[in-house]
Amino acid sequence: MLVLYKTTNVLQSSHGSTFVTLAIVMAKYSSPALQVLSSPRRYIPLAFFTLILGHYLLTTIHSGYGEATSMSRLAESWRKVAETTCNSTVFLPPKPSTSASDSYYLPAQSSPVPSGPRPVIEVEKFSPPSRKANAAFVFLARNSDLAGVMQSMKHMEDRFNKKFNYPYVFLNDVPFDKKFKYHTSLLTNANVSYGVIEGAHWNQPDWINEAQAKANRQWFKDNNIIYGDSVPYRNMCRFNSGFFFRHELLKQYDYYWRIEPDVTFFCDLNDDPFLFMQDNKKVYGFTIALYEFPETIWTLWNATREFIQMYPEYVPEDNAMAFLSDDGGQTYNNCHFWSNFEIGDLNFWRSEAYTKYFDFLDSKGGFYYERWGDAPVHSIAAALFAKKDQIHFFENVGYRHAPFEHCPTGRIHVQNKCWCDEANSFDNDPYSCLYRYNALWGPGTNRPKWDP
Template structure:
């Protein structure tokens, strides 16, 4: 593992403060570059003690019994499909797009058809708030042999209610978010898109006929061949939600989302959270103690021993046990510093928990529609809608999906499609090819002549011992977001390898550190030193 649980807990709050302070639209470019380059978030790109640093995630085999690629490298797709046990799932691609994005839509279709769908021929559902043009419909149909459907989003699902749109507060909110530099904050269409994907898309009549969906976007690259059926493999493995990228959200786009999420939980007494909650939140109540001062001052394991030492030194000073030991001055310094110090303030602490801003980048999702279309998630979306955060703030569908999923799903329900190479915008994930996979063993065989590969397009990256990809061709110079998305990927792999400091979770966090026991141990050590 690159980071241990202890190391993650030591620096996680400085990261959150960084996002709160610096992440606005004016500094967006710098922020994204920091994610890509990892200069701030990920200490392993620095030159300090380089020889002693563990390897990057992308250069390791990090599979576990519960979290691993369905296949490492390629399979014989023809043989896979012709196997008697294979069955095509009730699934579709879905894309929310506009007529003017046709060129980017065709680019995405070319990539997904070439790398996957020319063999499996899953249908497409395109959604728009205005009718698709004949040109859009004809050209998208020409890209695939699969069924293509075009849906119109009704006015109520796409637009905010009239009482919102006509309110002076609505225009003021748009203007204020733009003035404060919140990414996409002043764009009404972006707010509509986030709201629609947060709680409307899976209710569209064209989507209601399917059990599974794969969300795609205009202008997307797939870097590796997907020689198996992800829908079927998720079904067999009992998985419900799959992703390729896990990153932190920009703080000022969702400052009150977690507040309202906690409020929803409190209003639904008896709700048992899924263990995905551990992936997205920090527990700030880790200690069993009746000492109110310790409760107020300490929220991290790393801070407990120093604070207990201070407490014990002051107790020993009062008891007169430090006289003639040379430690009296240390105790006096502790007393002065304590008098001058302020209790730590956690602005985003609710119910002794804090959102760590991690979320599944929802522009790629492979999931069962039922993970959203259920009583709990529908009620959650309705509650968020009633509290108007989709326009008063810039709540994205990605953090809403992620926190909403954590209300019901367990960690074992998730699947990290680590073997699928993917790019959207400037963020990229691309695995190393499996050394088990070679062109000789599993040569590319097009199912449609338009996707025939010649010349450079038929050359793939060299396989490695730790590789998992199938016929991947990664960009020549890039840093995998897997290596830069601190702290989210650290927490993911800690949970996958059962190294996370919250080892037990039955729907709520419980204090795990016995402070009295720790205090007695430190007191004995100090007395032995005197």
């Protein structure tokens, strides 16, 4: 203990009382009473007090160490943590793992943070459905799309289908592999079916002049038209336009909800859109409307006009022509419903009017000589062959397919627990055609709404 006493004498000038106390304590534990203990146990208190001594030495010699370990400094840190976690007024959802940029998940600068108390809206408790529509989700996907398919399914299950248990139908031009089937079937308790598309329904027909089609594809590529030189993309557009509803796996259903890989559903759905379609005799539902690239559909409207002149009886009164044309049908304004999201009546596509319309378009070769998409084809058919009140805007369904999204606003946004930013919604974008749909009902009239 001689070394210990010498150390305390050196430092007593600055921390005299502290080290005198330590010296007394150490002397006490050096007493004969301590020596009675076995040798290993005797070193435990010595090690403890050596640690205490080291702490005080560092506190004296190193001012930064003393500041960092002070009780007031620690208390201040805990106070700041408590303020941050308990009193924050801005709540952002956890960022999911997607391909979107990080900035997408931050509030847009144009979207002010609400002030005042959080709005209180009573949300009715969910009750299990007493009935269901004869409906299914439809995925057109490849084996390589598995990650994106799982993302879309997870969103759909969490937001809607775990409560309603509607089946899934997956279609591919080649058989789905075991990995795809295994992982997709794990995400739902609903029935899942996997089908292969017939070659005649998917591949470019033999009667297409391939030399002409190839030259046209090169022109599209040279002019930077998206998917301009892609034959598989054209196969997909033709299949979605005229054949998906004829597939054996879909023959048993009356309604479908098309889903694509890598999409997001932002809001809870406690009511059944399939039953809404059925009970209100709707034939087509959408969330986003926009303009088509005119270069891809040069002759589509001319072919449509030719068909209508042949079959005027297929066009009912009170149709939605005004959504498509600003001059009574002389020209097409290129507006269409974005078909990567659509909820529809399969029997509408199976109708005589639509099947004849598709067969007529197909005979023109525009799916391959140009790049006719299923979105304008479906949109034109719905606007002409159905009444305008049979086309429905699902404003309560928050949805994103990059780069566009629809985000509900106001009461719907809060009640359905939407986590999208209203400022990012495509509804009021200059490229949106939603205003043309809303204008179908004219001033002083209200379009039909789904307000569960």
